[in-house]
Amino acid sequence: MVEPTTPLLKVDNLTVTFGKGRHAVSAVADVSFEIYEGETLGLVGESGCGKSTTGKALMKIIEPSGGSIELEGVDITQQRGRTLRNSRTRMQMIFQDPISSLNPRRRVKDIVAEPLDCWKSVTGVERDVLISDLLTKVGIDPAVYGNRYARQFSGGQCQRISIARSLAMRPKMLICDEMVSALDVSVQAQILNLLEDLKQEYGLTLLFIAHDLAVVKNVSDRVAVMYLGRICEIGPADSLYDAPAHPYTKFLLGAALEADPDSPMHADVLEGEPPSPMNPPSGCRFRTRCPFASERCASEEPQLREVAADHRVACHFPLNVDQDEH
Amino acid sequence: MSGALLVVRDLATTFNTSAGPLPAVGGVSFDLNKNETLGIVGESGSGKTVLARTIMGLQSRTNATITGSVQLNGVETVGATEDEMRRLWSTEVAMIFQDPMTSLNPVMRIGKQIDETLRVRLAMSRSDARARAIELLEMVGIPSPAQRYNAYPGQLSGGMRQRVVIATALACSPKLLMADEPTTGLDVTIQAQILNLLDGLKERLHMSVVLITHDLGVVATRTSRIIVMYAGRVVEMGNTRDVFTNHRMPYTRALLESSPKVASPSHTRLTAIAGRPPNLLRLSDGCAFAPRCAFASDRCHQERPELQPSAESGHSFACWNPLDPTEGLSRG
Amino acid sequence: MSDLIEETLLVERPEKSEPLGALFWFCVGWLALNVLGAIFANVLPLQDPLYQNYSFINAGPSLHHWLGTDDLGRDIFSRIVFGSRVSIAVGVGAMIIGFGIGAPLGMLAAYRRGRFDLILTTLMYVFLAFPAIIAVIAVLSFWTPRALLKIILVIGLASVPIVYRVIRTATMAIATKDYIVAAKVQGATDRRILVKELLPNIAPIAVSFLLIGIATVVTLEGALAFLGLSVNPPTPSWGNMINESRTVMSQNPWLVLFPSLALCLFLLCLNFIGDRLRSHFDVTEVKL
Numbered sequence: 001m002v003e004p005t006t007p008l009l010k011v012d013n014l015t016v017t018f019g020k021g022r023h024a025v026s027a028v029a030d031v032s033f034e035i036y037e038g039e040t041l042g043l044v045g046e047s048g049c050g051k052s053t054t055g056k057a058l059m060k061i062i063e064p065s066g067g068s069i070e071l072e073g074v075d076i077t078q079q080r081g082r083t084l085r086n087s088r089t090r091m092q093m094i095f096q097d098p099i100s101s102l103n104p105r106r107r108v109k110d111i112v113a114e115p116l117d118c119w120k121s122v123t124g125v126e127r128d129v130l131i132s133d134l135l136t137k138v139g140i141d142p143a144v145y146g147n148r149y150a151r152q153f154s155g156g157q158c159q160r161i162s163i164a165r166s167l168a169m170r171p172k173m174l175i176c177d178e179m180v181s182a183l184d185v186s187v188q189a190q191i192l193n194l195l196e197d198l199k200q201e202y203g204l205t206l207l208f209i210a211h212d213l214a215v216v217k218n219v220s221d222r223v224a225v226m227y228l229g230r231i232c233e234i235g236p237a238d239s240l241y242d243a244p245a246h247p248y249t250k251f252l253l254g255a256a257l258e259a260d261p262d263s264p265m266h267a268d269v270l271e272g273e274p275p276s277p278m279n280p281p282s283g284c285r286f287r288t289r290c291p292f293a294s295e296r297c298a299s300e301e302p303q304l305r306e307v308a309a310d311h312r313v314a315c316h317f318p319l320n321v322d323q324d325e326h
Numbered sequence: 327m328s329g330a331l332l333v334v335r336d337l338a339t340t341f342n343t344s345a346g347p348l349p350a351v352g353g354v355s356f357d358l359n360k361n362e363t364l365g366i367v368g369e370s371g372s373g374k375t376v377l378a379r380t381i382m383g384l385q386s387r388t389n390a391t392i393t394g395s396v397q398l399n400g401v402e403t404v405g406a407t408e409d410e411m412r413r414l415w416s417t418e419v420a421m422i423f424q425d426p427m428t429s430l431n432p433v434m435r436i437g438k439q440i441d442e443t444l445r446v447r448l449a450m451s452r453s454d455a456r457a458r459a460i461e462l463l464e465m466v467g468i469p470s471p472a473q474r475y476n477a478y479p480g481q482l483s484g485g486m487r488q489r490v491v492i493a494t495a496l497a498c499s500p501k502l503l504m505a506d507e508p509t510t511g512l513d514v515t516i517q518a519q520i521l522n523l524l525d526g527l528k529e530r531l532h533m534s535v536v537l538i539t540h541d542l543g544v545v546a547t548r549t550s551r552i553i554v555m556y557a558g559r560v561v562e563m564g565n566t567r568d569v570f571t572n573h574r575m576p577y578t579r580a581l582l583e584s585s586p587k588v589a590s591p592s593h594t595r596l597t598a599i600a601g602r603p604p605n606l607l608r609l610s611d612g613c614a615f616a617p618r619c620a621f622a623s624d625r626c627h628q629e630r631p632e633l634q635p636s637a638e639s640g641h642s643f644a645c646w647n648p649l650d651p652t653e654g655l656s657r658g
Numbered sequence: 659m660s661d662l663i664e665e666t667l668l669v670e671r672p673e674k675s676e677p678l679g680a681l682f683w684f685c686v687g688w689l690a691l692n693v694l695g696a697i698f699a700n701v702l703p704l705q706d707p708l709y710q711n712y713s714f715i716n717a718g719p720s721l722h723h724w725l726g727t728d729d730l731g732r733d734i735f736s737r738i739v740f741g742s743r744v745s746i747a748v749g750v751g752a753m754i755i756g757f758g759i760g761a762p763l764g765m766l767a768a769y770r771r772g773r774f775d776l777i778l779t780t781l782m783y784v785f786l787a788f789p790a791i792i793a794v795i796a797v798l799s800f801w802t803p804r805a806l807l808k809i810i811l812v813i814g815l816a817s818v819p820i821v822y823r824v825i826r827t828a829t830m831a832i833a834t835k836d837y838i839v840a841a842k843v844q845g846a847t848d849r850r851i852l853v854k855e856l857l858p859n860i861a862p863i864a865v866s867f868l869l870i871g872i873a874t875v876v877t878l879e880g881a882l883a884f885l886g887l888s889v890n891p892p893t894p895s896w897g898n899m900i901n902e903s904r905t906v907m908s909q910n911p912w913l914v915l916f917p918s919l920a921l922c923l924f925l926l927c928l929n930f931i932g933d934r935l936r937s938h939f940d941v942t943e944v945k946l
Contacts, residue, residue, distance in 0.1 A: 046513035047484075059843055085845040093843050095836040103837045105858040114854075115844040154602060162840070169844070184369040185540060189584035189598035196593070211514065218586035218594060237592035255518035256588050257543025261567045263589075269522055270515040273483050 042220030564641030755814025760821030
């Protein structure tokens, strides 16, 4: 894929720390990545890895403690008030819980029209046509369901309405925070297909945050794996899954349960529990559970470095790769 | 069939709601032998949890009508009183649930919760119970079990809590363990640990396990037989391998094809099932899956198919227009 | 897009909410009657509530005096109707002040959080720690001469902390929901979020608390009257009348009975309506 020179979203050393002093929780630590226009970056990791926090920090729902976020070249980290609200129209978010994403006391049509009404960008007949169009695109018949209250819909339908709402202002980027995790398998498939179609039609760029490895791979062009607030590995979806370079990624993929009775049973299961983000291990945060950990891993924190085309790993001893002498 | 540990025949649970009767489970029959692992697979609303609770005797009869028969080691449980069931619970059959935080009493130390079972059911003395509890904690892989004995559930992580729940369930060495979504909501790596643990314990304690889940990946490699449920009824049943590779019921195929695979390349188009799960209050006379089935005929809409045997032994399905046995699942 | 067929085969019936019930409407009717009576008391064909007819002292109900007369010969029925003015005025007036100040502050504090919330809530909780009734009694004892407006003001201000707390708690439960975050993310101003997203969800709780609040205040006025701290006689109020009846209880049971009945019915209706509305509008309640 030919990459344009300026990424749509450029994140540099993003840090989010909750609390202060001894009780500070380092949820996201020095996370950097870029997303180019038209691509989908998957952000995957287990609970506590900071992926949801990253998504929320990008939307400025949570205040970043450090680092910069550049959207179309403009740093939005320091923006406040009206400028921030303006920037937000270019980036939208879809949440995990479909039911609580919609105001139960408002009608579907009004919910989807809300962004337009906030900015008064489109009014009158044009507005109604736009709303009906959006609802139809996400598979909800506006004539039958448009005037119903949001509380009368199922999880899958609510998620469709959320998608319609987020597209009303034609954002350039959509952050999907675990958006299919609460849905049934068959509904999940419908929503994922819908997302793919809309991405093509609206020319969207996606950041897809999830914990389900198969779902993330299906949706993404590139995938970033997070562990305890840091990115371990980032690279093209297919090559990352076929040949992971970071030991954590390898374990993660090994643990994934495939719906195939012939899939190989992995004897090496990752033992133990993730350490507390209040007191992360020094150096490489994964070293306490990594079978390949050495002294260097404890003293020196590995930085992301390129090990293959567009494939970067934060590890001193990445797998399947010839080592440079240090 | 008398050697089977669990014999279920025509089990049906119907809820009496203000909007009419809701047939949550209908016409379920299967056998479970000793040391066998059975998977029950279905989406939400398929009736799998109600089925499990009915088999366990946990389904209250105040607003539900239960018909059919469930024989656990020869003892009939449908219609049994709670006292009669209590004799079976924990010693013959135990159940673990999805959310370990609600399965454990948050204000009671975990050691005490395990003790309770031992002292009430096996009449152990306090010191014996404590020793056994620590043994159990170790068996389920909790580090420093003697210290953790005094911990509160809130001090443990999700994976640890689920291990404690398993320890409590297995305290009296039941012969059958029903596990309802035991790893849903847990991290992938923890999920693998818990499932491996269950596998090991199953071997060690010579236990049969019924694994109830919506996740096909969980049952694929860890069960010998599976049952696929839809709208409260069994739609396909057989050896795991047969059901995965030679399934006959279109819903089974649709379910398999609609979940993304790690092995498939990125951007593989998923074959989504059109429409939504049926409203159990308004089930038609025909096959419940017919409105969403690509192969539905008139007969499918009018007459509900019964289970019929397929080529392989033990494999049956409920469909008027079954898939050709050689079609199976295409590998991507 | 062919696999996105929305299930139109089973067109769902629009949700039919539980009817409010005949008793509910009866209560509404009774309250409406009371309110109308209070408003139009002047033009209704009632006896003069202040006219003392010494030939009819402590008389029981009769055609001429429907509910009898009190110990000064005044018609009880018309005094009850005129007295409802005081009760309703105090109830509604005090709640308007209480909600007018307490509710917006509560909503704002819960939505904004931070220092604003911290300072305000601490202040309110300090006030809440002090028994409101004692404060009201103390203030009204010293702030003479008594007037209806003063009573309304004092009770109204005293109710601000509790209204603040209830509205704040209700708002906090909603302010963390995803749809509020979604609204912010869409670029809605805080004002818009408060009015369009939060208010409709707070309204049911607020309304039923309002009704119960009115009931509480009306009772409070009755209690104040007992202590002689309500409106000065001869202005009738339900509390006053009950108070006056203490001395002539044995001779004139009607003076005890009818004002008490009027007060009780009024309160019962308010409470019932408040509760019914709350359960009617609770969208999260599972209807089994």
